[in-house]
Amino acid sequence: MPDALLSTRELEAHYGDFQALFGISIDVFPEEVIAIIGANGAGKTTLMRSITGLLRNEPEMVVWKGQSVGGFRADQVAHLGIAMVPEGRQLFQSLSVKENLIIGGQMGRKGPWSLEKVYELFPILKERRNVPATALSGGQQQMVAIGRALMSNPDILLFDEISLGLAPIIIKSIYEALPKIIGQGMSAIIVEQDIAKAVSVSSRVYCLQEGRISLKGRSDELTREAISAAYFGV
Amino acid sequence: MDWINAIIQGILLGGLYALFAAGLSLIFGVMRLVNIAHGDLIVLAAFLGLTITTALGVSPLIALLLVVPVMAAIGYVLQRGILNQTLGEDILPPLLVTFGLSVIIQNGLLEIYSADPQKMSAGALETASIALPGDLNIGVLPLMMFVVAVAVIAGLQWIFYHSSLGRAFRAVSDKQDIAQLMGLNKAHVFGLAMALSLAVVGIAGVFLGIRTSFDPSIGPGRLIFGFEAVIIGGLGNIWGTLIGGIILGVSQNIGAQINPGWQLLAGHIAFLFVLAVRPRGLFPRID
Amino acid sequence: MTTTSYSISRSSKASRIAAVAGIAVLALLIAAPWWAGRADMRLLSEMFLYLSLACLWNLLAGYAGLVSVGQQAFVGFGGYMLFALAIFAGISPLVAIPMAGVLGALIAVPVALLIFRLRGAYFAIGTWVIAEVFRLSFAQISALGGGSGTSLPVAIIRDMASSRAMREATTYWLALGMAVLVLAVIYALLRSRRGLALTAIRDSELASQSFGIDIWRNKFFVYVITAGLTAMTGALIFLQKLRISPDAAFSVNDWTAFVIFIVVIGGIGTLEGPIIGVIVFFLLRETLSDLGTTYLLILGVVAIAVMLKAPNGLWGTLKDRTGLELFPLSRRVMKNKQ
Numbered sequence: 065m066p067d068a069l070l071s072t073r074e075l076e077a078h079y080g081d082f083q084a085l086f087g088i089s090i091d092v093f094p095e096e097v098i099a100i101i102g103a104n105g106a107g108k109t110t111l112m113r114s115i116t117g118l119l120r121n122e123p124e125m126v127v128w129k130g131q132s133v134g135g136f137r138a139d140q141v142a143h144l145g146i147a148m149v150p151e152g153r154q155l156f157q158s159l160s161v162k163e164n165l166i167i168g169g170q171m172g173r174k175g176p177w178s179l180e181k182v183y184e185l186f187p188i189l190k191e192r193r194n195v196p197a198t199a200l201s202g203g204q205q206q207m208v209a210i211g212r213a214l215m216s217n218p219d220i221l222l223f224d225e226i227s228l229g230l231a232p233i234i235i236k237s238i239y240e241a242l243p244k245i246i247g248q249g250m251s252a253i254i255v256e257q258d259i260a261k262a263v264s265v266s267s268r269v270y271c272l273q274e275g276r277i278s279l280k281g282r283s284d285e286l287t288r289e290a291i292s293a294a295y296f297g298v
Numbered sequence: 299m300d301w302i303n304a305i306i307q308g309i310l311l312g313g314l315y316a317l318f319a320a321g322l323s324l325i326f327g328v329m330r331l332v333n334i335a336h337g338d339l340i341v342l343a344a345f346l347g348l349t350i351t352t353a354l355g356v357s358p359l360i361a362l363l364l365v366v367p368v369m370a371a372i373g374y375v376l377q378r379g380i381l382n383q384t385l386g387e388d389i390l391p392p393l394l395v396t397f398g399l400s401v402i403i404q405n406g407l408l409e410i411y412s413a414d415p416q417k418m419s420a421g422a423l424e425t426a427s428i429a430l431p432g433d434l435n436i437g438v439l440p441l442m443m444f445v446v447a448v449a450v451i452a453g454l455q456w457i458f459y460h461s462s463l464g465r466a467f468r469a470v471s472d473k474q475d476i477a478q479l480m481g482l483n484k485a486h487v488f489g490l491a492m493a494l495s496l497a498v499v500g501i502a503g504v505f506l507g508i509r510t511s512f513d514p515s516i517g518p519g520r521l522i523f524g525f526e527a528v529i530i531g532g533l534g535n536i537w538g539t540l541i542g543g544i545i546l547g548v549s550q551n552i553g554a555q556i557n558p559g560w561q562l563l564a565g566h567i568a569f570l571f572v573l574a575v576r577p578r579g580l581f582p583r584i585d
Numbered sequence: 586m587t588t589t590s591y592s593i594s595r596s597s598k599a600s601r602i603a604a605v606a607g608i609a610v611l612a613l614l615i616a617a618p619w620w621a622g623r624a625d626m627r628l629l630s631e632m633f634l635y636l637s638l639a640c641l642w643n644l645l646a647g648y649a650g651l652v653s654v655g656q657q658a659f660v661g662f663g664g665y666m667l668f669a670l671a672i673f674a675g676i677s678p679l680v681a682i683p684m685a686g687v688l689g690a691l692i693a694v695p696v697a698l699l700i701f702r703l704r705g706a707y708f709a710i711g712t713w714v715i716a717e718v719f720r721l722s723f724a725q726i727s728a729l730g731g732g733s734g735t736s737l738p739v740a741i742i743r744d745m746a747s748s749r750a751m752r753e754a755t756t757y758w759l760a761l762g763m764a765v766l767v768l769a770v771i772y773a774l775l776r777s778r779r780g781l782a783l784t785a786i787r788d789s790e791l792a793s794q795s796f797g798i799d800i801w802r803n804k805f806f807v808y809v810i811t812a813g814l815t816a817m818t819g820a821l822i823f824l825q826k827l828r829i830s831p832d833a834a835f836s837v838n839d840w841t842a843f844v845i846f847i848v849v850i851g852g853i854g855t856l857e858g859p860i861i862g863v864i865v866f867f868l869l870r871e872t873l874s875d876l877g878t879t880y881l882l883i884l885g886v887v888a889i890a891v892m893l894k895a896p897n898g899l900w901g902t903l904k905d906r907t908g909l910e911l912f913p914l915s916r917r918v919m920k921n922k923q
Contacts (some may be wrong), residue, residue, distance in 0.1 A: 073487075074308070116341075117478075118475050118478070118479070133456055137478065137483070138475070138478035138479055139478045139479075139481050139482055139483045140521070142478070142479055142480060142481035143481050147479070148479055150476060150479070154473055154475075154476045156468065156469045156472040156473060156476070158468040158469075158471065158472050159465060159468055159469060159471050159472070163465055166462075166465065167465055167469050167480050167482075168480055169468070170462060170465075170466070170480060170481065170482070171480075171481040212480070216480070216481065302595075326616060331706075332705075332706030332707060332709070332710065332712070334654070345683065360780070371765070380889070380893070383893055384892070389652065389705040389706055390646065390652060390853070391892055391893075391896060392706070393652055393654075393709055394708050394845060394849055394888065394892050395889050395892050395893065397654065397842070397845065397888075398885040398886070398888040398889040398892070399885070399889065400840075400885075401842055401881055401882075401884065401885035401888075402882055402885035402886060402889075404881075405878040405881040405882045406878075406882060409878045409879065409882070466919075518713070519709070519717075522710065522713060522714055522717060525707070525710045525714075526714065529703070529707065559721075559724070559725055560725075562717070562721055563718065563721040563725075565628045566714055566717060566718045566721070567718070569714060570699060570714070570718070573699055573700075573702055573703070573711075574699055575700035577703075583702075
């Protein structure tokens, strides 16, 4: 097996006195897509915030290409090539669609993605490029959020709650676009509450429950029952 | 004729007030910081200009070439060294720290330069004027300052809405966390915003020092003029500061025309009037 | 068989000791005219009046979240009202002081209606504008000496008390009484239902709103009360000085910067903080004031350092470490043995 691209090692996270994550260890290998599933409050978003540096960790708790990066600030983590499509899109409301995309690419990392490529992937964004980003529909906003993350030409892309708050038809089209997005030598972590969707796009799954990993395994080997048990803790 | 003259002079004075206001508006827009030491920094810039003109024997307008970058550097260091630590949910720390800074700058200047009023001379330019029909005279210097003020505000507007720096300002202002995910270092972006704010303060300070006499104690008054211009124009609106500054300048000059003792009072009353009828200013852009 | 029951108590051992010690100190201070020299009494009076201003500013900023840098508006207003009532209406200063307080509270009503439209830091500068308007307005009143100010007529001062010693004792007791009054009012206010509401607002505006607390009315109430008491304190300050001018009456340094320094050093949002702060401030002033502007520079640096490194001030830091509370405000659950 090759070396992991990104790992967490016994990762813990706290909000004040409240401990949200307990000893989380995950690995993501190059060009691999993993899924993280779990109920509300299981700690999925906290894990994403820890990896991206929005929550500070002990340096050795996050390892990137063999380097301990847990102590990095979020902007330093971004420069490594870790990008995130945050929960709830979180577009910049004072920026136009085009500006939101450009700011995603402002680090100048080299790679296949550019403004034109993103417009090719989501033609509607080219049409609406001069509109304030928050004037778009939910689905179009998710496209901007994805495009904004791609613009940094990341080595790994984190999708936090990729389908939360979107209409089923939009979710379907985003999942259909996913292979085109990730199929460029990129790795990905997909955080999802929909178990079936998560299993279908990933090679491996981690299930979180109350801040701990309750199950992990290859997506094609886990049974529905095992996942349900780990998910709901029954 | 006196009245028309008072209004014209007021408009020109408004340009200077807009310069006081623009830096204040900028940092509020980017990081919701209100810098109580803003006025004292304007006075600091004036003294800096004075020192450079006397030491090098150059015109104050040439001194700008040094004052502006020095003030920008002070702004960057101040922001990264002290002010960034005060930013957060609680409004008290930035307010009290910049209040302390105001006391420090005032007394530091007092220590170095004493309380004597000072003035910078722009030479022959000061007396030059353009005669207009109907016995009106417009000073070349005040006119030039007004034009510069308009240019500075147009420049800030362009930076804020059309440059990559301005994009970073707006992104950080919108969502600090997410902006960091884009690789923007918040502390650095805030530092740049303060540097830009104090660069404008540098111009404002030198202009102030050419126009009127100044001493270490006049900073708070300049802060208040700048603040009033920001609120009159509407929060977050850069062009609004120019309108606010002009309204303030014209009100003051009309007040002075009625009774010399009413100059400042008339400006404050104009501000309170706007606050009473349009609490969010005339052209607000920020909630 | 023993059962345990619980009761809610506010007092603690420390607060009971503090109450006894407080009464002893108060008795000692009341007796000061018999044991202290004239200079000491002047200094003590000044400390009491600063304590009163500091407690009031602390109530505004630390409890009601109204950070004002314009309280000099009410200090100066109170001072001017005292002079105006005494000079124009021949009212005895002793009567004029509470009247100045009432007038201060009244003028605070329209002021609040106007500046409550500003939020946060802009509110702070708005209060400063109001103070400037007051200063410039009083400078226009030539009957009160215009820009150069006026003195309290000798006849009015003579009427206050028979001898100079008695007059000095009276102003001393008034200053002490003012500080005690302010502490008592704030203590009572914070222990009342409204105090609970204020604490809730301080801790979370959003949450308290959802409990149905009317934030605007609570803040308005505190602002007006504070203005009235600040104006009374201002009247006393200028009764002691016997002379008033717009620049002295509405000085941002004297009546706001120093007061903020006292509260920040002592500990904002605690009742004990201003008391500690006043003592520290006067110790610094008495030892360093010969340094002139350098002294003010040091004050500024100390205030910034405290704000950055120990934002809860001296008392807050001590309280965090020990749980000590001299004014019993927080409720604690006590276990009773039966």
